[in-house]
Amino acid sequence: MLPLPTFSVLSPRAVSDAAQMLTDHPQARLIAGGTDLLPSMKYGLFTPPTLIRLGGVSALQEISVTEAGGLRIGAGVTLRAVGRDVRVLSLYPALAAATRTIATSTIQAMGTLGGNLMLDTRCAWYNQSTFWRGALGGCLKCHSAPEGAICHVAPKGKGCYAAHSADTAPGLLLYDAEVELVSTRGARRVAVAALYGDDGRDWIRRAPDELLTAVILPPPPAGRVVHRKLRARGSIDYPLLLTAAAFDPDRGPRVVVSSVGPRPVELGGVAEAWEAGGVEAVAEAAYKQVSPLSTHVWPAPWRKKMVRVEVRRALEAAISGV
Amino acid sequence: MSEPDSPVGRRGGKIDGLPKITGAARFTDDLTLPGMLHGAFNRSPHAHARILSIDVSAALALPGVYAVLTGADLPTPYGVIPVAQDEHALAVGKVLFIGDEVAAVAAVDQETARRAAALIRVEYEPLEGVFTIEDALNPDKPLLHDERRRKGDTNVLRRVFQKYGDPAAGFAEADVIIESNYDYPGSTHVPLETQVALAQPHPDGKLTLWSSTQIPHYLHRIVSKVLGMREQDVRVIKPDVGAGYGGKSDPFANELCAAALARKTGRPVKFILDREEVFYAHRGRHPTRMTLKMGVTNDGRITAADFKAWAAGGAYASYGVVTAYYFGVFLPLPYKLDHWQFESHRCYTNHPPCGPKRGHGAIQPRFALELHLDKLANAIGMSPDALRLKNCVEPDTETSNGLRITSVALKECVDKVLAASGYLEKRGKLGPNRGIGLATSAYMCGALHPIVQSEMPQSAVQICADRSGRVSILSGTADIGQGSNHMLAAIVAGRLGIPETDCVVLEADTGLTPVDLGSYSSRVTFFAGNAAKMAADQLYAVMRAAAAEKLGGEDVVMLGGKVFRESAPEKALDFAEAVQLAEERHGTLGFVGHYKPPKIGNRFRRQSVGPSPAYSFTAQVAEVVVDPETGFVTVERIWAAHDCGKALNPTIVEGQIEGCVYMGVGEALAEEQSYTKHGLHRAPSILEYKIPTVFETPEIITIIVESNDKEGPFGAKEAGEGPQLSTVPAIANAIFDACGVWMNEAPFTPDRVLKAIERRDREARRASFDGA
Missing domain, CATH: 3.90.1170.50 (Aldehyde oxidase/xanthine dehydrogenase, a/b hammerhead)
Incomplete structure (x- = not known):
């Protein structure tokens, strides 16, 4: 087993305490389930001196019905609890389905919804041990990389293309969900669609002193949302491609594709394609728009072909569910 | 030979199984x-x-x-x-x-x-690095091992060429000749326990x-x-x-x-490898490029074969010299083939070193040859099972390359696996994208020749009967989870008619136990099992003689923990009483047994790799579903029939067969040691190196076939490696049945399968265009 680096732990009981600690300890990282954070720390991807443990903040563990008739899910609710909640199952089945595809059932019991949304972007050239990254010469996302390190996905590029891998994000985006971010300066809401940025190093639009406290879902849309995860095996694996499709008989389809770059992307031109040629045309439009890169061990050209297949299958399922 | 309440042939857990599942077992890191x-x-x-x-x-x-x-x-x-x-x-x-x-x-x-x-x-x-077979064969590239330098030297560790019969004449007899290239990937063992060592210095040096x-x-x-x-x-x-699997x-x-x-330092030192380091220690399957040319007559007789293999073996030799021979010497088995030749090259490259992995050196050629047989069967319009059975090696014969064949129950394996799977009814009829495939194979039961040449025994067992009725067994064998401790206890207990749980096995301590060469080449049951039997036979004879004297008759049997005359079973001695009687007569009851394989004359003096005292045989059928849009292959079921000679414990034999199939499924579907062009392992973790999870593991139906080998202990042969040989080609042949593509390159990842399907469709379109 790889040893963890040394760190200290702070255990707030209230959201306000946690926010204060985050302000007081700018180098600290938040830890909820820790199922991705701790392996990353063992790999030396980052070595925070302090972890702020959110497990003791009971306010983050609740699911409640909002006045608007949607749901507010605390960031600290475990993926297992989200996936088994009858309200989530009946109103937001694509979210429940997404939680059940994450890693393994034991990790779902530890990992949280907030943790999943805050999951670091991933890359085959980055999520490796200190020794491995040293032998590679580092990359743009590596904080400890030597001068002259390049991106191994796009060697001439200046950006980082590490792949957004949060399984719950595409579905939440189609449910028009928002997240609540809290700091000592106050609370604000950001749409999931606007939460993520275009560079794998700086993939989340969150101020360093903010913590994600809840996911707020508006009342569910008229049609059905479907979540699909392409992965190498039936368990444990991170996504090779995430697809979410929604179909509202009045408004037509919407499609989100993820794990192909630093953020989930809602495809453009879907309505036009739908009008012109139905499901096949939407799948073709997706294929043309989305170009996976070599951020995964499995080959990018095959993943590109899968965009067409997965979008078609997701959309067909969304339509047949109407 | 196996009595109803004898431990030989009885189902059940291993004698050392409980400590492992309760956590009481002590591994080196404990x-x-x-x-x-x-x-x-x-x-x-x-x-x-x-x-x-x-x-x-x-x-x-x-x-x-x-x-x-x-x-x-x-x-x-x-x-x-x-x-x-x-x-x-x-x-x-x-x-x-x-x-x-x-x-x-x-x-x-x-x-x-x-x-x-x-x-x-x-x-x-x-x-400059040497990363490919082309690099390794190029005399202008730097040599990894400078000491090898002679004019024209390349990074080939060993080239082997052997020819039997008259291949040219054999090909001339053929009605159909097919030649194909095959690629088999490197893969690694992934034992649950990583390598761990603990050294303790003593004051006396x-x-x-x-x-x-x-x-x-x-x-x-x-x-x-x-x-x-x-x-x-x-x-x-x-x-x-x-676990080890050769690693x-x-x-x-x-x-x-x-x-x-x-x-x-004068202190004990523990040295444990982490998972990433195990990928660098490696010693796994050689990535191998192969070409195979074979001919058959229209009535299905294989007339000739010409096989070439090149392996990129990594930085050190490990067992690579032996691998180069295994590539060829097992090529024909389990078939008769008179005219054939092979040429193999085991190369050095700047990668973690390859070595022996379950089915060492035989997996790659078996993959090529079993696919090739289905291609040939297709070409002559013969059923793949019929082609195999027609050429099947016969018991008590010698192969063209001088391997002595004794017990063979391959035909029975094929019959049983066909019947259980419904192969004959299903083949070609399962509808689009669902298919069924067959493959057969053979493997050795221990290398006849030791790694370090010697005339001494290759396995030894010492037993001692205690007055309590307990029998201790000391052996240098290495139980790595495969069950060799249980095997020794079952053989000794079976001979003495006591429960195997009344035996205590102490193994693998070079300070205490008599030598055994180790757990490789599927040798332990055959070699150490025979040594244990020899030791037990001596104790049996002494105890029987003492009991006969006491009971007043020669018809003494030892069974169910009792010693009695067959004609008067009511007057029985407890086993412990019989031990005491024997000890009074004989003195302390300690005996040693050993095993030296027979000197099997070989017409080919150069053939020191390949001969074995016996061979195991396997037939497998796989049923698969292919997703033609993604290329994902789902292996739904595998039927595996294995001739293990005699199942000393059917539960353990089935476990070994299942383990082989599981490992074969991994190599078939996804496992691959993949490196960047600079030689960096792309996925040295069990997250990214894709061994099958329970979701990829098919339902496995095991069928034990017993040929009762004349020289095996109680008739036993091996079961730990041979069953893996059939798995990958059975899956490949099933993929062909499902969607008409030959997967000449493993693993059959979605990417490769989809490309093959796209190529098939392009060719079909071209054909229909040409036809129009």
């Missing part, structure tokens, strides 16, 4: 000694480089660090095969792959040791080494050699081991450095 230090390596970040200087001062200055070793401290080369002594515990002069060990640290804890290892400054002069090894005997020899110690001063103990059949740097650091 051992802790007072004052124990921990080791860590500094490893090469270069695939090929000359070491200009090593500065260990910062590491030594770190508080908690006790010692640092570099290659200069352990200059003696070694290698498990005597003709290929090309390794050093730590790099000397050059590093040969990314992950090669350069320096070793002993410190007060693992974190300190790792931190110190990272502080070692090594100056390198990078050299002696040394004890506990290690997770499959080869305590060879490790004993090599540790003594590299440390410059007398062999009688080194004691190697193998505690419980969490612990070499001496490893962590074992040698634990020993050397313990000697240097």
Whole structure:
């Protein structure tokens, strides 16, 4: 087993305490389930001196019905609890389905919804041990990389293309969900669609002193949302491609594709394609728009072909569910 | 031979199974000694480089660090095969792959040791790397092992060429000849337990080494050699081991450095590899490029074969010389083939070293040949099972390359697997994208010749009957989870008519147990089993004689823990009473048995690799579903019939067959040692190296077939490796049945399968265009 680096732990009981600690300890990282954070720390991807443990903040563990008739899910609710909640199952089945595809059932019991949304972007050239990254010469996302390190996905590029891998994000985006971010300066809401940025190093639009406290879902849309995860095996694996499709008989389809770059992307031109040629045309439009890169061990050209297949299958399922 | 209540042939758990499932078993990492230090390596970040200087001062200055070793401290080369002594515990002069060990640290804890290892400054002069077979065959490329330098030298460790009969004449007889290229990937073992060693120095200068090894005997020899110690001063103990699959059949740097650091510091040193380091220690399947040309007559007689193989073997030889022979010598088995030849090349490349993995050297040619047979069957319009049965090797014959064949129940295996799977009814009729495939295979039951040539026994067992009725069994065998401890107990208990749980097995301690060469080449049941039987036979004879005298008649049997006359079973002695009687007459009841394989005359003197006292046989059928849009292959079911001679414990045999199938499914679907163009392993973790999860594991239907080998202990042969040989080609043949594509390249990842399907469709379109 790889040893963890040394760190200290702070255990707030209230959201306000946690926010204060985050302000007081700018180098600290938040830890909820820790199922991705701790392996990353063992790999030396980052070595925070302090972890702020959110497990003791009971306010983050609740699911409640909002006045608007949607749901507010605390960031600290475990993926297992989200996936088994009858309200989530009946109103937001694509979210429940997404939680059940994450890693393994034991990790779902530890990992949280907030943790999943805050999951670091991933890359085959980055999520490796200190020794491995040293032998590679580092990359743009590596904080400890030597001068002259390049991106191994796009060697001439200046950006980082590490792949957004949060399984719950595409579905939440189609449910028009928002997240609540809290700091000592106050609370604000950001749409999931606007939460993520275009560079794998700086993939989340969150101020360093903010913590994600809840996911707020508006009342569910008229049609059905479907979540699909392409992965190498039936368990444990991170996504090779995430697809979410929604179909509202009045408004037509919407499609989100993820794990192909630093953020989930809602495809453009879907309505036009739908009008012109139905499901096949939407799948073709997706294929043309989305170009996976070599951020995964499995080959990018095959993943590109899968965009067409997965979008078609997701959309067909969304339509047949109407 | 197997009585109803004898442990021989009885189902059930292993005698040492409970401690493993309750957590009571002690693996090497469970051992802790007072004052124990921990080791860590500094490893090469270069695939090929000359070491200009090593500065260990910062590491030594770190508080908690006790010692640092570099290659200069352990200059003696070694290698498990005597003709290929090309390794050093730590790099000397050059590093040969990314992950090669350069320096070793002993410190007060693992974190300190790792931190110190990272502080070692090594100056390198990078050299051009050798990463492909083309590179390895090119005399203009640098040599990995400079000492091999002669004019025109390449990085080929061993080239083997053998020819039998008259291949040209054989091809002339053929009605159909097909030639294809095949590629089989490198893969690694992924035992649950990583390599762990613990060395303890003694005040008298002696040394004890506990290690997770499959080869305590060879490790004993090599540790003594590299440390410059007398062999009688080194004691190697193998505690419980969490599997090996061939991956612990070499001496490893962590074992040698634990020993050397313990000697240097005067303290016990534990040296554990993390999972990533196991991918660098490797010794797994050779990635192999092959061409196979075979001819058949229209009535299905195989007339000739010509096989070539090139393997990119990584930085060191390991067992590679032997691999080069295995590629060819098992090619025809289980078929009769008179006219054939093979040429194989085992190359060095700047990658982690390959070595033996379950089905060593036979998996790759079997994949090629079993696909090829289906292609030939297709071409002559014969059913694949009929083609196989027509050419099947017969019992008590000799192959064209001089292998002595004794018991064979392959036809029965094929019949049973066809019947159970419904192959004949299903083939070609399962509808689009669902298919069924057959493959057969054979494997050795122990290499006839030892790694280090000698006329001494290759396995020995010592037994001692206690007055309590308990029988102790001492053997140098290495149980790595496969069940060899249970096998020894079942054989001894079976002979003496007592429960196997009344036996105590002490194994794999070179300070106490008589020698056994180790757990490789599927040798342990046949070799150590016969040694145990020989020891038990002697105890049986002495006890029987004493009981006959007491009971007044010669018709004595030992059964169910009792000793009695068959004609008067009501007057029975307890086994313990019989032991006491025998001890009174004979003295202390200790006996040794050993096994030396028979001297099997071989017409071909050069053939030292391949001969075995017996061969196991397997037939498998796989049923698969292919997703034609994604290329994903789902293996739904595998039926596996295996001729293991005699199942000493059917539960354990079934477990071995299932394990083989599981491993074969992994190699078929996704497992691959994949490297960047600079030689960096792309996925040295069990997250990204895709072994099957329970979702990819098919339903496995095992069928045990018993041929009762005349020379095997109670008729037993092997079951731990042979069953894997059929799995990958059965899946490939099923994919062809499902969607009409030949997967000549493994693993059958969605990417490769989809490309093959797209090629099929393009060709079909072109054909219909041409036809129109």
